[in-house]
Amino acid sequence: MSTLLVIHHTPSPYCQEMFEAVIAGATDPEIEGVDVVRRAALSVTASDVLGADGYVLGSPANLGYVSGALKHAFDTFYYPCLDSTSGRPFGLYLHGNEGTEGAERAVDSITAGLGWVKATPHVVVSGKPTKDLIEECWNLGATVAAGLMDA
Numbered sequence: 328m329s330t331l332l333v334i335h336h337t338p339s340p341y342c343q344e345m346f347e348a349v350i351a352g353a354t355d356p357e358i359e360g361v362d363v364v365r366r367a368a369l370s371v372t373a374s375d376v377l378g379a380d381g382y383v384l385g386s387p388a389n390l391g392y393v394s395g396a397l398k399h400a401f402d403t404f405y406y407p408c409l410d411s412t413s414g415r416p417f418g419l420y421l422h423g424n425e426g427t428e429g430a431e432r433a434v435d436s437i438t439a440g441l442g443w444v445k446a447t448p449h450v451v452v453s454g455k456p457t458k459d460l461i462e463e464c465w466n467l468g469a470t471v472a473a474g475l476m477d478a
């Protein structure tokens with residue numbers, strides 16, 4: 328059994344819609360042998376991260392960066408996990424209203440430092456998520472989870 332860890336900060340209904348679509352994709356019945364674990368970014372531990380085989384990160388953009396909650400998560404697990412999680416796949420979804428580039432750049436830079444491998448294109452939504460963008464969130468969850476089958 329593999330484990331997909333979804334580390335998310337979900338402070339609003341639009342973020343919740345994206346989160347739920349990611350979880351729905353990741354837990355699709357056709358994907359077997361993958362346990363999907365969700366952790367609020369403010370509660371995730373280094374053990375959670377070490378115990379997983381792949382990751383989905385989800386956050387709003389705040390003040391030109393990732394949310395303080397996701398930043399706190401990285402601050403918590405970056406060094407404890409640096410030696411052991413390199414090469415693991417990840418996906419990212421972001422929500423913002425006025426510019427998400429800084430948040431995306433930050434995650435790219437931090438995950439590059441960790442040696443994590445981007446498993447699928449990031450999903451970035453501004454304002455109300457359209458049906459197509461919610462479907463992209465579903466695909467993001469499904470793609471990262473499916474990649475962990477038999478891992």
Ligand SMILES: Cc1cc2nc3c(=O)[nH]c(=O)nc-3n(C[C@H](O)[C@H](O)[C@H](O)COP(=O)(O)O)c2cc1C
Pocket residue numbers: 338339340341342386387388389390391392422423424425426427454
């Ligand atoms: C303090 C604060 C800073 C924010 N900074 C940004 C930002 O830099 N870029 C951006 O795209 N959205 C920014 N936002 C908007 C949030 O990303 C947005 O509120 C969040 O994704 C939830 O979406 P909603 O408020 O439309 O439901 C900010 C929101 C707050 C409260």
